Amino acid sequence: MREKRLEAEVTRELSKFFGGRDLSSLEELTIKKVKSSSLISAMSSRKEADMDRYASSEILDCMQAYYKVALKSVVDSIVTQAIETQLLGKLGEILSPARVVQMKADMINKIAVESSESRLQLGYP
Structure with a gap:
């Protein structure tokens, strides 16, 4: 928001400095003589x-x-x-103690056993 206001303020000041011209016409403006001090003064002066x-x-x-x-x-x-x-x-229903007791051992291993990589990282055989 501040940037937009600052951009609008700079646009107004530049437009005033170049004689009220529309800045879109200044896109490819060739400036032969401009006093840099005048431009700096116009841009930095705060109202x-x-x-x-x-x-x-x-x-x-x-x-x-x-x-x-x-x-x-x-x-x-x-x-x-x-x-x-x-x-x-729904996780409580899926992994309730009653359902875990009814599961086969290989299903419990698929769910709960750590991978061989993580066992090695943790230092387990």
């Missing part, structure tokens, strides 16, 4: 800002940044709840 307007603009920027973060947080929470409800909620 006396209305402090209420400045404060309002700062508050608006902060509010927009806060709501952007808050929106991401809400979306993350909704996704997390959906995953927990739909996927993890």
Whole structure:
């Protein structure tokens, strides 16, 4: 937001400096003589800002940044709840003690036994 305002301000100042011309016509402008000090002075001079307007603009920027973060947080929470409800909620039924007792040993090994690579990493034979 600040960058857009700064870009608009610089565009206005450049337009004023080049006699009010549209900056799109200045895309391929060949400048023969321009006092760099005049250009620097025009670009760096700050107009006396209305402090209420400045404060309002700062508050608006902060509010927009806060709501952007808050929106991401809400979306993350909704996704997390959906995953927990739909996927993890049924995990208790799938791996309940009663079902594990009924499983064959090879099925339990497929689910619970560590791979040979992880056993080697952990130092088990």
